[in-house]
Amino acid sequence: MSIELWTEKYRPRTLDEVVDHEEVISRLKRFVEERNIPHLLFVGPAGVGKTTTILALAQDLYGPGYMNFILELNASDERGINVIREKVKFFARTAPMRSEVPFKILIMDEADSLTAAAQHALRRTMERYTKTCRFCLIGNYSENIIEPIQSRCSVFRFGHLSERDIRERIRYIANCEGVKLLESGLDAILEASRGDLRKAINILQTAAASKGGYVDEDVVFSVLGRVSPKEVRQMLLLSLEGRFLEAREALRRLLLEEGLAGEDILRQIYSQVLRLQIPESWKVRLSEMIGEIDYRLTQGARPEIQLGALLAKLALAGEEMRR
Amino acid sequence: MRDEERPWSERFRPRTLREVVDNREALRRFLAWVRSWRGGPPRRRSAFLYGPPGVGKTSAVEAVANDLGFDLIEVNASDYRTAKRIETILGRASSQIRTLFGRRRMILFDEVEGLSGQEDRGGVGAILSLIRGTASPIVLVATGSPEMWEDRLSPLMRVSELIEFRPIPFQDVVERLREICREVGVEAEEEALELIAERSNGDLRSAVNDLEAVARGRGTLTWEDVYWLGDRDRKGEISEVLRGIFSSKSFDEAREVLRESPIRYEELLEWIYENLPYFYDDPQDLAEAMDALSRADIYERRARETQEYRLLKYMFDAMVAEVALARKGSRGRGLIQEVRRALLSLGLPPSDLLIREGREGVIVKPTRWMGKDWQPLNSLLRELGGRWIREEGCWVVPYFRPPGRIRHLRRSWWSRRRLEDLARRVGEKCHVSTRTALREFIPYIRAIFKENRRLGVSIARWLELEEDTIRWLMEG
Ligand SMILES: Nc1ncnc2c1ncn2[C@@H]1O[C@H](COP(=O)(O)OP(=O)(O)O)[C@@H](O)[C@H]1O
């Protein structure tokens, strides 16, 4: 069956195809040539090719059967370090068969969501199996990775993709798929995706799926309207209008029915605030409020109460603004 | 003891594997492991079953032993504190394959998470050496989340076949409760069972216990019965406390209210959060009070995480005293306004309904035969926590609303289940976590379904979604 989601369909299969990150890629290629890699730590923002790069490296290194030599774990989905350890052990115990490379690769994505204690346990596991298994840890910020792991890994930093590269890649995909992509549509995609190629591709595909047969600015905006949860914007507006109870109902829907994490809702509130038609000085104040709650979310136990407190502050701000 | 007299969690305990609810994958693996003993001891001589409480771990062991004809020797937690005791109890049992009557044996160590600290070193060590030499399958069962005990038990986990049990899905808990009600002859509202299920967090045993607590010896069961778990006094108490908080004028007065409160503070926080906006209608007051609740939430977590429970007093101060003092310009009088507003929204002439404040709550009494207007009115007032009292011919809406999360969960469980399926599949196919999938992919997939169903379906097929999920996506 053909691959239906374009982010997967156009995921580079070799290091050569990876867009941008020349410096990183060339260093990694050297590892592949030498048939030896150290433990790796990839850090950088979302959707810039961290996961892609390690998967491509594996394909370059092992060839078509690469799936037999790698194990992908996602720390934010695994439960308990012992379960992880068990999986790692089972995988890493044996050297790869029928391969001239003497080690396997274990990919631990979103490793920065592991607690420090779990990371220490992971570090011990890394050491024990170094002979037969190399680890590639992936995360957004290196600050969230404990020092002893950082010092055992070669750290690779992935920056945001350049506007030019995203433009080119999106155009390329549109061409391959026969999408009529107008310049204004491309601009809008770029503006919305802010250096995140995964997002750009998802927007493109959704826009191309709509009926018109072409993708221009309006089509992109209507996609953005549909995906950037309307509800978040609505919730924001409701609370600024002082309709707290309705805003709280919307919040519950987002948390419970859409299953969104508190942090993710907050991030969207933030980006909606930036788009509000209000004086700059108010934007600063709202940003400060959001920042405070963002921190409290990490300290508290009930996301709904934390976000509820934000809604109440926004309601107050809304009233002051109207005065 | 007669069957009817036994506690329900015993009476309705599964006897065979077929009766065990859910966790099919774990059961399959466990069964396969036990079967693998046929040709002599397999590579792993012990199985380590773990998972949250009340999901059928011990039941599964008993059922498998029963189905496959093993004699199950259960060793109590208190018996394996020391190596010596284990040896005396099991020394012979584990090295002989069969009992006097030629049946095979299986040895069960339940609640191994209780092995703790130094004095149990012997315990873990003794079990380990037992595992090395055993001629019979040894099953270890640990309850709770692995972070709690995995450091201590990892030597055992390392040598064992690890089998994870998951919480029982909401709908299956409801289903099981329904079966039990049928069997004991209780007529239960669907909402009542759903509320029990929701509270159980996938712990079937506690759900059955709760059901028994409210339903034993009764003919019917309503949502209200469950909400108060057979303790209607608490309802009055919570109302008292909330009334006290929302009307206190000073720090001391408010703290006094709490001192006399019999209600668990976590629960009280949720009640305050739920009802606050109906009383605090001045934005300044509301923002201040909500800020206090947000800090109360933080203080509570600090107290719990550091186990310094003296820190809880700051939580109480914030959620009670600060909240009380925040009320300055507000005029809100609680749900009665909300009831009026809701009735207005239905567009019925005001003379159709008599509204007054009773002892238990707002009383809404129709002055005419409502006919087809009854249904929408009823669901509206139910939303607000009210219920129809047939004998009196009126609705009573309590002055305070129970925490809304609970009502919401009931409505949303189906879509949450579909979302889980979707997020898991996207995660696997697109190399992201379920959380990222929910955020970065699912909104687009839903939008595609709306615009272009054919493409939507082919994406769904590629993702190998369940049919139910595809249907759910089509319905938008
Ligand atoms: N540097 C890149 N080169 C080519 N495609 C990319 C690049 N970065 C992201 N993509 C596209 O976006 C998708 C997501 O990228 P991914 O590697 O998963 O990002 P992350 O950095 O979050 O791990 C890929 O499947 C690919 O289609």
Ligand SMILES: [Mg+2]
């Ligand atoms: Mg990634």
